[in-house]
Amino acid sequence: TGHHWGYGEANGPAEWHKGYPIAQGSRQSPIDIVPGSAVYDASLSPISLFYNNCTSVNITNNGHSVVVEFVDIDDRSVIQGGPLDNMYRLKQFHFHWGGKGCGGSEHTVSGKIYPSELHLVHWNAVKYKSFGEAAAASDGLAVLGIFLEIGIEHKGLHQITDAMYMVKFKGTVADFKGFNPKCLLPLSLDFWTYPGSLTTPPLFESVTWIVLKDPMFLSEKQMGKFRTLNFNGEEEESRRRMENNFRPPQPLKGRTVRASFR
Numbered sequence: 001t002g003h004h005w006g007y008g009e010a011n012g013p014a015e016w017h018k019g020y021p022i023a024q025g026s027r028q029s030p031i032d033i034v035p036g037s038a039v040y041d042a043s044l045s046p047i048s049l050f051y052n053n054c055t056s057v058n059i060t061n062n063g064h065s066v067v068v069e070f071v072d073i074d075d076r077s078v079i080q081g082g083p084l085d086n087m088y089r090l091k092q093f094h095f096h097w098g099g100k101g102c103g104g105s106e107h108t109v110s111g112k113i114y115p116s117e118l119h120l121v122h123w124n125a126v127k128y129k130s131f132g133e134a135a136a137a138s139d140g141l142a143v144l145g146i147f148l149e150i151g152i153e154h155k156g157l158h159q160i161t162d163a164m165y166m167v168k169f170k171g172t173v174a175d176f177k178g179f180n181p182k183c184l185l186p187l188s189l190d191f192w193t194y195p196g197s198l199t200t201p202p203l204f205e206s207v208t209w210i211v212l213k214d215p216m217f218l219s220e221k222q223m224g225k226f227r228t229l230n231f232n233g234e235e236e237e238s239r240r241r242m243e244n245n246f247r248p249p250q251p252l253k254g255r256t257v258r259a260s261f262r
C-alpha cells in the first residue's frame with residue numbers, strides 16, 4: 001500500500017511532516033544537546049534501573065531498526081527516578097546508526113554525532129493500560145538514550161551482534177531469551193533530560209528523554225555487523241543495507257535541557 005516512511009531520499013525525515021504534521025511540533029526529538037546551556041537540577045534523583053528480572057523475548061528486524069522486545073505484563077523490569085514521577089516498564093530497545101565511518105546517533109552533543117545510539121523504551125503502566133495508549137500521552141513514555149562510541153569490543157553486545165544473521169531482512173524475528181540490557185550501561189548514569197518525542201513516525205510528543213552523558217564502547221567489527229542488516233524484506237529484489245536510520249536534530253523551540261550533574 002501507499003508511500004511508507006523510511007530513511008531514503010523520497011521518504012526520509014525531511015518528508016515525514018507530510019504524513020505526520022507533528023513532525024513540525026514544539027517538542028520534537030532528537031535535539032542537539034549543548035552541555036553549557038543545560039541547567040543543573042539538584043532535585044533530579046539518580047536514575048534507577050531494575051532490570052534483574054527482565055525477560056527478553058525476541059529480536060526482530062522491523063524494516064527500520066533491530067529491536068529486542070521484553071515481557072511487559074508486570075513491573076519486572078522498570079526504570080524510575082531522575083525526572084520520572086513513577087516507574088516505567090521496559091518494552092523494547094533498538095538502535096540507530098550510520099554508514100561505515102559516518103555518524104549515526106540521533107542526539108548530538110554540541111554538534112558531535114556518535115556512530116550509533118541505543119534507545120531503551122519504557123512506558124507508564126501506572127497511568128495507562130497499554131503501550132499504545134501511553135505512546136499517545138504526554139507523560140506516557142520514557143526513553144533512555146545511550147551513545148555508542150568505537151573503541152574496545154563490548155562483551156555484552158556479542159549476543160546481539162551474533163544474532164543479527166537471523167534477522168537480516170524486514171519482518172524476520174528470532175527467539176532472544178535471557179538478555180539483560182544492564183550490561184550495556186556505561187559506568188556513569190549522569191544524564192541530560194528534556195521533554196521530546198518518538199524519533200520515528202508517528203513522532204508522538206510523549207517521551208521524557210533521559211540521555212546518558214557517557215557512551216558505551218564497541219568495536220568497529222561489531223558496528224559492522226549492524227550494517228549487515230537490510231531495510232528490505234527477503235522477497236524484495238532491491239537490497240538496501242540498513243544504515244543511516246537516524247533522524248537529525250530538531251528545533252529546541254524554547255525547551256530547557258536539565259543536567260543531573262555539574
Ligand SMILES: Cc1cc(=S)c(O)co1
Pocket residue numbers: 119121143198199200
Ligand atoms: C517506540 C519507539 C521509540 C523510538 S525512539 C523509536 O525510534 C521507535 O519506536
Ligand SMILES: [Zn+2]
Pocket residue numbers: 094095096119199
Ligand atoms: Zn529510537
